[in-house]
Amino acid sequence: EDIASTCVYFKGESLLKMGKSVEAAKVFEEVKAKYPASTFYPYALLKLGSLYSDDSARTAEVLELYRTAAAKAGSARIGAEAVFQMAELHFKRKDYTQSAEAYKKLISQYPADSRSAEAKLQAGWANHHAGLYTDALNGAVEMLKGAVGDKKVEWVYLQANCERQLMKNDDAIQTYSRLLKEFPESPFAGAARYE
Secondary structure: OHHHHHHHHHHHHHHHHOOOHHHHHHHHHHHHHHOOOOOOHHHHHHHHHHHHOOOHHHHHHHHHHHHHHHHHOOOHHHHHHHHHHHHHHHHHOOOHHHHHHHHHHHHHHOOOOHHHHHHHHHHHHHHHHOOOHHHHHHHHHHHHOOOOHHHHHHHHHHHHHHHHHOOOHHHHHHHHHHHHHHOOOOOOHHHHHHO
16 A cells, blocks of 8 residues: 555656646545555645645635645644645635734744745735734844845835834834835835835
8 A cells, every 4th residue: 555655646746747737636636535544645635735726616625635734744844834835825815814824833833844934924914914913013023133135125114014004103114214225226115105
């Protein structure tokens, strides 16, 4: 059974690499149906989630695939990936409250995983869009302590927006001004001027 599940899973991987996603999905469905005890079971669920995620009619199914993959993950890496994908899908579907919760779970349960570091800015925006302005502001202030490059300007913009939403208008003006002074050519400069 172990060898069979491995072979079936890698058949699906091969079909994916050949651009045959419909056939690959059928193979990953076979792993899901026949080999729930396999090491490759959560990997197959992640692949199915990825293949089905663009179909909005399948959102509930995809989220269940990711939840099951997280629950059956044989490693922290798989668990983190499943939770990250849930958070991303909720964000894409504009369900910002659920997205913020999933990002929070990712960052708290898997702090050492690369997806946690990658997700922090998106988590900040999920909090912002969910109306969790204090959480988003606290995250922005913390991340700005070490932020550099392209991400820094977006953290500054997020901070200013949160300050404005929290009616900290003087702080928001200073933060928007900081953005315009430090990053006058950034894509956020026009919005900062407007605010």
